[in-house]
Amino acid sequence: MIAQNIAFGILAASSVLAAIRMVTTKNVVHAALYLVVVLGSVAANYILLAAEFVAVVQLLVYIGAIVVLFLFGVMLTRAKLGHEGELDNDQRGLAAVTALLILGILGYVLVDYFGDDKLPQLNRTHEQLNATRGTGAVGNAIFSTYLIPFEVVSVLLLAALVGAIVLARRD
Amino acid sequence: MLEHIWIIPAITFTSFWLILFFGKRLPFKGSEIGLLALGVCLLLSTVAGFQWINHDSAEVHFERAPVAAAAEGGHAAEAAPAAEDGHAAEAAPAEGEHQAEAHVLRTPVDKSVHWFKIGDTQVDAGTHVDGLAIVMLFTVSVISFLVHVFSTSYMSGDRRFTHYFASLSLFTTGMFVLVTASNTLQGLFGWELMGLCSFMLIGHWWEEPKNSNAALKAFLTTRTGDIGLLVGISTLFFAAGRTFDIATINSRALDGQIGHTALLLAAIALFVAVIGKSAQFPLHTWLPDAMAGPTPVSALIHAATMVVAGVYLLARLYGVFWQAFSITHSSINPVAVVGGITIIIAAALAFVQTDIKKVLAYSTISQLGYMVMGLGVGAWTGAMFHFFTHAFFKALLFLGAGSVSHAVHSFEMDDMGGMKKYMPKTFWTFIIGSFALAGFFPLAGFWSKDEILLGAGQNGYTFFMIVGLVGAAMTAAYMTRCVYLTFFGEYRGHGHPHESPAAITVPLMVLAVFSVFAGFLNAPKLFGGEWFGRLVEDATFVHAAIPIHDFSVTAALLSMAVVSGAIGVAAWLHFGQRLPKGLTERSTPARLGHTFLANRYFLDHLYTGVIIGGIKGPIARAAYWFNQNVLDGVVNGVAFAAKRSGSWIYKWIDQGAIDGTVNGSGLGAEGLGGSLRRLQTGRVQQYGSLLFGGTALFALGLILLVARSN
Amino acid sequence: MLLNQFLLLGAVLFCIGVYGVLARKNGVLVLMSIELILNSVNINLVAFGMMGGDAAAITGQVFALFVITVAAAEVGVGLAIVLLIYRNRTTVDLDEVDLMKG
Numbered sequence: 001m002i003a004q005n006i007a008f009g010i011l012a013a014s015s016v017l018a019a020i021r022m023v024t025t026k027n028v029v030h031a032a033l034y035l036v037v038v039l040g041s042v043a044a045n046y047i048l049l050a051a052e053f054v055a056v057v058q059l060l061v062y063i064g065a066i067v068v069l070f071l072f073g074v075m076l077t078r079a080k081l082g083h084e085g086e087l088d089n090d091q092r093g094l095a096a097v098t099a100l101l102i103l104g105i106l107g108y109v110l111v112d113y114f115g116d117d118k119l120p121q122l123n124r125t126h127e128q129l130n131a132t133r134g135t136g137a138v139g140n141a142i143f144s145t146y147l148i149p150f151e152v153v154s155v156l157l158l159a160a161l162v163g164a165i166v167l168a169r170r171d
Numbered sequence: 172m173l174e175h176i177w178i179i180p181a182i183t184f185t186s187f188w189l190i191l192f193f194g195k196r197l198p199f200k201g202s203e204i205g206l207l208a209l210g211v212c213l214l215l216s217t218v219a220g221f222q223w224i225n226h227d228s229a230e231v232h233f234e235r236a237p238v239a240a241a242a243e244g245g246h247a248a249e250a251a252p253a254a255e256d257g258h259a260a261e262a263a264p265a266e267g268e269h270q271a272e273a274h275v276l277r278t279p280v281d282k283s284v285h286w287f288k289i290g291d292t293q294v295d296a297g298t299h300v301d302g303l304a305i306v307m308l309f310t311v312s313v314i315s316f317l318v319h320v321f322s323t324s325y326m327s328g329d330r331r332f333t334h335y336f337a338s339l340s341l342f343t344t345g346m347f348v349l350v351t352a353s354n355t356l357q358g359l360f361g362w363e364l365m366g367l368c369s370f371m372l373i374g375h376w377w378e379e380p381k382n383s384n385a386a387l388k389a390f391l392t393t394r395t396g397d398i399g400l401l402v403g404i405s406t407l408f409f410a411a412g413r414t415f416d417i418a419t420i421n422s423r424a425l426d427g428q429i430g431h432t433a434l435l436l437a438a439i440a441l442f443v444a445v446i447g448k449s450a451q452f453p454l455h456t457w458l459p460d461a462m463a464g465p466t467p468v469s470a471l472i473h474a475a476t477m478v479v480a481g482v483y484l485l486a487r488l489y490g491v492f493w494q495a496f497s498i499t500h501s502s503i504n505p506v507a508v509v510g511g512i513t514i515i516i517a518a519a520l521a522f523v524q525t526d527i528k529k530v531l532a533y534s535t536i537s538q539l540g541y542m543v544m545g546l547g548v549g550a551w552t553g554a555m556f557h558f559f560t561h562a563f564f565k566a567l568l569f570l571g572a573g574s575v576s577h578a579v580h581s582f583e584m585d586d587m588g589g590m591k592k593y594m595p596k597t598f599w600t601f602i603i604g605s606f607a608l609a610g611f612f613p614l615a616g617f618w619s620k621d622e623i624l625l626g627a628g629q630n631g632y633t634f635f636m637i638v639g640l641v642g643a644a645m646t647a648a649y650m651t652r653c654v655y656l657t658f659f660g661e662y663r664g665h666g667h668p669h670e671s672p673a674a675i676t677v678p679l680m681v682l683a684v685f686s687v688f689a690g691f692l693n694a695p696k697l698f699g700g701e702w703f704g705r706l707v708e709d710a711t712f713v714h715a716a717i718p719i720h721d722f723s724v725t726a727a728l729l730s731m732a733v734v735s736g737a738i739g740v741a742a743w744l745h746f747g748q749r750l751p752k753g754l755t756e757r758s759t760p761a762r763l764g765h766t767f768l769a770n771r772y773f774l775d776h777l778y779t780g781v782i783i784g785g786i787k788g789p790i791a792r793a794a795y796w797f798n799q800n801v802l803d804g805v806v807n808g809v810a811f812a813a814k815r816s817g818s819w820i821y822k823w824i825d826q827g828a829i830d831g832t833v834n835g836s837g838l839g840a841e842g843l844g845g846s847l848r849r850l851q852t853g854r855v856q857q858y859g860s861l862l863f864g865g866t867a868l869f870a871l872g873l874i875l876l877v878a879r880s881n
Numbered sequence: 882m883l884l885n886q887f888l889l890l891g892a893v894l895f896c897i898g899v900y901g902v903l904a905r906k907n908g909v910l911v912l913m914s915i916e917l918i919l920n921s922v923n924i925n926l927v928a929f930g931m932m933g934g935d936a937a938a939i940t941g942q943v944f945a946l947f948v949i950t951v952a953a954a955e956v957g958v959g960l961a962i963v964l965l966i967y968r969n970r971t972t973v974d975l976d977e978v979d980l981m982k983g
Contacts, residue, residue: 160954
């Protein structure tokens with residue numbers, strides 16, 4: 001239990017610090033790399049929450065595909081790679097106030113409502129866990145209960161693909 | 172077949188996808204799939220037609236006394252499930268002892284599957300096959316098949332040939348779905364499918380802005396009406412006790428189980444949809460523009476699908492309209508009025524067109540007006556019969572016009588003339604179509620139009636009968652003009668016209684045969700007398716006790732006289748221009764009649780000058796007089812009084828109180844606007860901050876509120 | 882472990898993401914911040930799923946997967962738009978994109 005909490009502490013600290021660096025750094029490529037750290041920490045958090053399939057998908061899709069896509073975006077838009085140039089606009093203050101306001105309200109609500117609610121203990125063997133909420137169980141759910149949303153999502157991906165091509169091609 | 176009628180729309184729907192995906196790779200670019208599909212549909216609907224003719228019939232009793240209505244409510248609905256088992260004889264309800272009118276009626280075939288369920292309301296998808304549906308199916312199949320055949324030649328070499336055939340298939344599917352639908356929701360799907368396809372087909376040659384504008388206009392105008400359909404369907408759904416089933420809605424409406432206000436609202440909303448789809452006054456404007464599409468499409472839209480969808484809706488939910496508008500019980504109702512107005516207005520417009528397709532387009536509007544008016548005056552069978560016959564001769568006329576334009580590469584009648592010599596087959600079939608449209612004995616249009624007029628007269632709508640007769644005369648006259656300009660006189664175009672290939676002329680001949688003989692189906696004393704009527708009349712018809720009238724020789728003679736008179740006068744005027752020049756000139760100053768006679772476009776002048784000018788002139792003059800005498804007087808008087816009081820007010824009130832206020836508020840608004848203007852920076856992120864911040868503040872307020880109340 | 886530790890982590894990431902979306906000028910960076918927001922939502926989904934039974938846990942995970950998919954689609958289209966803006970205006974500076982200015 002303590003080990004889990006320590007792990008969580010490290011992960012949370014690294015993800016929050018990386019996230020803050022990501023939104024403040026003056027180098028676009030560094031921002032993308034900080035994003036990798038955040039996404040990796042979040043993936044590790046999923047493993048803490050016994051959601052190993054989501055964690056793996058997070059690594060594959062986010063770090064494998066989306067971050068690469070971002071790097072391509074950076075490259076193609078020839079964003080300035082050095083420190084020169086301002087990446088923030090002139091309303092950082094307003095943005096910070098808004099963000100802190102939201103954080104305050106969310107934090108208050110969460111602490112007020114959930115307080116010290118504990119996550120249930122899963123005293124199960126590895127096999128039991130795998131059968132009830134592991135990758136196999138998730139796969140079964142996707143292809144039975146959530147079949148129609150799954151198909152809809154594939155259509156959405158297709159539409160996004162077509163849309164991206166239409167938007168980005170030169171003609 | 173009757174129970175599996177869903178196969179027919181399924182075939183055309185499959186054909187649509189097949190053409191879309193594989194059409195381009197096939198030797199005939201996908202047209203063979205469409206032809207095959209429609210051929211099979213034609214076959215199947217013919218089989219279904221014969222099965223319906225031999226279908227079990229049963230006596231159906233309806234209690235006419237409204238008091239017992241609630242108890243006797245669902246006769247039609249009860250009859251339906253029994254028929255499904257094939258034990259149709261049992262469907263004759265035993266409650267007939269109340270001694271109402273008994274009618275022999277073929278029991279409709281219902282077939283439904285569970286569709287979806289929301290709350291306690293279960294909706295079934297199903298087919299409802301009765302005489303009306305069968306007739307529609309058959310007509311649509313015939314026309315669509317012939318249009319397909321025609322198109323293979325007419326559209327050959329078109330750059331979107333394959334897409335064209337795919338759209339035709341989908342279009343036909345829409346109509347099939349609509350006519351076989353057992354509930355209004357399914358009907359809505361078919362209805363919208365047709366709206367979409369008409370958009371695609373009218374805008375088929377979208378490279379020209381004119382065509383894509385016409386497509387947009389058609390789509391948007393019919394959409395305007397479709398709002399009515401949505402409102403009507405949902406009103407009926409709730410008013411009729413949470414059901415979409417058409418038979419149930421009709422019988423409940425006729426039994427008085429639906430409150431009159433709700434019924435009236437639903438009927439008006441649905442009628443708006445009919446006006447939009449069937450191009451009735453005042454939403455008729457899209458239909459002439461829809462001529463921008465390929466000619467076979469016009470034939471399909473005008474003869475068998477799209478525009479008659481509105482009429483079909485009217486006929487299908489006739490119980491609702493019958494009850495809501497008290498048809499035949501009160502002297503006037505919106506359905507008859509709109510139909511009547513449309514007949515006259517559209518017929519008048521047909522005279523001033525130079526484009527042959529537009530003449531036919533206005534003619535279609537006018538004929539649809541007949542159907543709507545027929546339904547409005549209680550001549551249900553007549554209206555349906557007119558739909559049936561009109562489908563054939565209007566398709567014939569459109570395809571004939573397409574054939575002519577195929578030869579002269581123009582739709583302007585100025586470029587035609589003398590085509591009789593070059594295109595004998597087209598000419599003779601066109602002549603047959605024109606006479607059928609004019610309602611000339613014994614061609615198809617005569618029987619159906621006569622039946623509507625007879626119904627109008629007998630049901631106490633004498634005025635509408637006169638409107639119908641005037642319309643008939645106008646129809647005959649403008650068709651004479653159209654035929655004359657196209658086929659007689661000297662050839663005025665360029666190039667060498669020639670007769671069209673067989674793929675074009677054969678459909679024309681087939682349609683000509685139908686145009687000649689279709690009318691006999693409901694002729695008295697033939698096939699057992701008014702055979703068609705007994706075929707289509709459905710439970711609603713019997714339930715509402717729509718009056719049936721025997722054929723009247725007097726009425727027939729009257730309409731014949733009017734029609735022949737109109738043709739005679741029109742022909743005399745048009746062919747009269749070939750009189751020797753000298754005679755005309757000599758007599759021109761002498762008498763007024765000769766002035767008209769000498770005028771080559773007598774009817775054009777009549778209608779542009781007399782009708783349009785006649786409407787425009789007096790109104791303008793009256794408005795001018797009113798302006799000069801009444802308004803000016805009032806204005807002058809007011810001005811004088813105002814001037815006197817004004818000078819007083821100016822000094823005391825205006826300068827003092829009002830100016831201060833006005834200036835103050837102006838300055839205030841300017842200041843406020845100026846400061847608010849700064850908020851609209853056009854920078855999304857600033858808006859984002861406000862959005863997030865505002866949401867957070869609202870959440871804060873909510874929390875404080877909830878926290879305090881706990 | 883407390884439920885709240887995950888939820889609060891999500892909340893913090895969410896707010897950092899909001900700050901990034903509002904304060905960054907570069908279009909690509911704004912898209913990255915949106916990813917941060919979506920990730921915080923995913924943490925919430927999975928954490929709330931843990932609070933219920935097996936079915937709830939599965940539901941939470943499946944929804945997180947859907948969100949990841951949607952995010953991928955969003956990035957694709959978003960980057961295409963950024964590219965288009967860059968091509969038309971040779972900048973991805975969102976301050977320059979102010980056609981809505983009053």
